[in-house]
Amino acid sequence: MSSAGDLPLSGMAHKAQMTCHDCPLRHFCLPARLGEEEVARLERIIRRNRPLQKGEHLFRAGEPVQQIYALRSGSLKNYLLDQDGTEQITGFVLPGELVGIDGFGRSTFPGYAMALETSMACTIPLAELEELAGAIPNLRKQLLNILGRELHEEHEHLSHTHESAEQRLALFLLNLSSRFSKRGLSALNFILPMSRGEIGNYLGLTTETISRLFTRYRQQGLIDSQGREVHLLDVKALCGLCATPADTTPSGLQAG
Amino acid sequence: MSSAGDLPLSGMAHKAQMTCHDCPLRHFCLPARLGEEEVARLERIIRRNRPLQKGEHLFRAGEPVQQIYALRSGSLKNYLLDQDGTEQITGFVLPGELVGIDGFGRSTFPGYAMALETSMACTIPLAELEELAGAIPNLRKQLLNILGRELHEEHEHLSHTHESAEQRLALFLLNLSSRFSKRGLSALNFILPMSRGEIGNYLGLTTETISRLFTRYRQQGLIDSQGREVHLLDVKALCGLCATPADTTPSGLQAG
DNA sequence: CGAGCGATTGATTTCTTTCAATATCGGTGG
DNA sequence: CCACCGATATTGAAAGAAATCAATCGCTCG
The missing domain is CATH 1.10.10.10 (Winged helix-like DNA-binding domain superfamily/Winged helix DNA-binding domain)
Structure with a gap:
């Protein structure tokens, strides 16, 4: 087996681009559609986290939903725990994707997000995001887009449920x-x-x-x-x- | 079999409550969380449709996403058509629920919405809704709530996929x-x-x-x-x- | 170096589908 | 009003796909 082109996800956006402006994932992520000045306003409310090691949780079910996240590098799994404690994986997260958005409209996260490898995430405080979404039409639109797309992908996945x-x-x-x-x-x-x-x-x-x-x-x-x-x-x-x-x-x- | 309590869904919100204000579903629907004056503003952008007969489509895949809908009475099924023309039902819609939200961020609807019985829907123009969501924080919040909840329910449904x-x-x-x-x-x-x-x-x-x-x-x-x-x-x-x-x-x- | 988890492979069992044959319901028209 | 029709629902028997049970292997990590 050769290993050409097998770059790990954890290598993405690794250098010190600590701003959306310089982030290579910018055009997939929340700042897509935003102008320079708007990106700057978004950046101001975003915090970066320390890296997560493999197996560490970005958040757990039951934690208060005060922020959502955008994955910068690495990868995560989202999962639910059903009543008998069985893990049910609901999705995998790659860089540039939002994490925790199924927590919208809840006081606490319904599920878990765990790093599959060394990973970094941006933290987006919810109150500030909602406020900013009021002020920036394109941010509002992008947020709805992401949610709508996510929903559709979920539907597609669901529709494959009965296949072999x-x-x-x-x-x-x-x-x-x-x-x-x-x-x-x-x-x-x-x-x-x-x-x-x-x-x-x-x-x-x-x-x-x-x-x-x-x-x-x-x-x-x-x-x-x-x-x-x-x-x-x-x-x-x-x-x-x-x-x-x-x-x-x-x-x-x-x-x- | 008795038939006590077997009210059809098509009987819901049937009388001439043509306003959100008087709609019995108001507290599940988009206007939840809104004050009287805000409800009035929302009402102003909403149109009502003629009733759909059983088997009629509210919209079809490929139609431009210029509006979403809220179901007033009756019931719908949402479905996708995969490449070989097979119908894949992705969900059922009851009164008070939004329809077409997986069209957010797309130019055309990815799927179909068909009436399972005589049904009525409210039409919510997307451009106006997005604008209003900018102006009314509680509307913004409710929209995100609905999307987040929908996403979570989808996850739950998915997580039951492997059960008997x-x-x-x-x-x-x-x-x-x-x-x-x-x-x-x-x-x-x-x-x-x-x-x-x-x-x-x-x-x-x-x-x-x-x-x-x-x-x-x-x-x-x-x-x-x-x-x-x-x-x-x-x-x-x-x-x-x-x-x-x-x-x-x-x-x-x-x-x- | 040993322990342990993850992956692979085989044998068997179980559940669901598939194929097939009625049965029943709702609506239509004579 | 009643017979008929197509669509939907039910039921049975057989086939098939994936789960389960079980054993082995390999790799990573302490």
Whole structure:
């Protein structure tokens, strides 16, 4: 396995760009759409955190929602704990994405955000953000955009729920690939920040199933992989997996 | 089967309350948190639509996002069409809920909204709403609240993806029950606005599985049902189903 | 160097789907 | 008013996909 292009996410936005203005993720993040002067106003309310080590929490369920976060570097998992203490991963966060937005309208966070690797986040106080959103139309718009997009992605993910394990994992890999690519990393060669178990948990499958699928993909020449290192060899075929295998007649459910 | 308390959703907010001020759903909807004068300002930008008949679309994928909607009465399903034309239901909308919010940040709606029964919706022009959200802090806050809550509910739903069919349907019925109840309808006796097939589609199960589960629940005395009419007979047991089936055995009453 | 978690692989079981055959409901038109 | 129609719902039997149970391997970390 070569390792060309396998830059870790933790390397992103690492240098001392402590301002949105200089942040390479600026155009995906909250400051997108903002003019220079507006960015400066946003920057003024944002604080930076010390880096999180792998396994550390950015926040936990039950903590008061006084701020949300934007991930600068590294990666996180969001998860809920159901009543019997089982972890349910609801999503993975890459640099430039907001964290904690499902806490809007609640006094305390409903879930957890844990670093999958060394990570840094920007802290955005909620009261100040809401106020600023009143004053800056483009910030308001961007906030709604992010929420709307997030909601739609959730819907898409949900709509894949009933597909086969094979399709779901292919979709997952392609989704990651596209997100890495948007951040200037290789779309074809990357290192998974999460374990097989975490992928399975997220997709509603077991560790064993994920492992078997990786093996099968490898045997079919769709990917090459070793541990968390993944190379997409045949993106077209992976896409093909995601589409419905055969055209099954969409029999029921038609309303007029 | 008695039919006490089985008020149809289409009866809600039916009389000529054409203002938010007089709308019984006001406290769940966008105007929650707003003072009298602010409600009046919101009202001024809202239009009412002609009623939708069952099967009619409130909007379709690809239509420009110039407005969102709030459901006044009746019920809708939201769905996506995947590339091979299969319908994927992403949610059901009850009175007082916003529709089309996953269109924020897009030029066109990603999905469809179709009436499950005769329904009425309020139309909220997006440009005006965004502007008003700039001027009214509580409106801004409520908008974010609704989006945040929606996102969280989506996460919860997602986190149930890997549970058994039995658990998922129980969760679904209890969720509906709670939403009906919040709207002043009976929590125990209600009429499903959607078909078995639509429930299955939403939950990632087949029509047959849903049908079998209804039969099983009925045999176990958990519910009584006939067609779309449902009576919850043993809410506690239904809740029990949702909790982990595993070794949380309170007493040995449960037969394998 | 040992311990332990994560990954892989195999065998078996279980649940849900699929295929197939009625049954029932709601509406329509004769 | 009643018979008929299509759509929806129910039920059974068989097939299939993924979970579960179980064992091994490999790597990282202390």
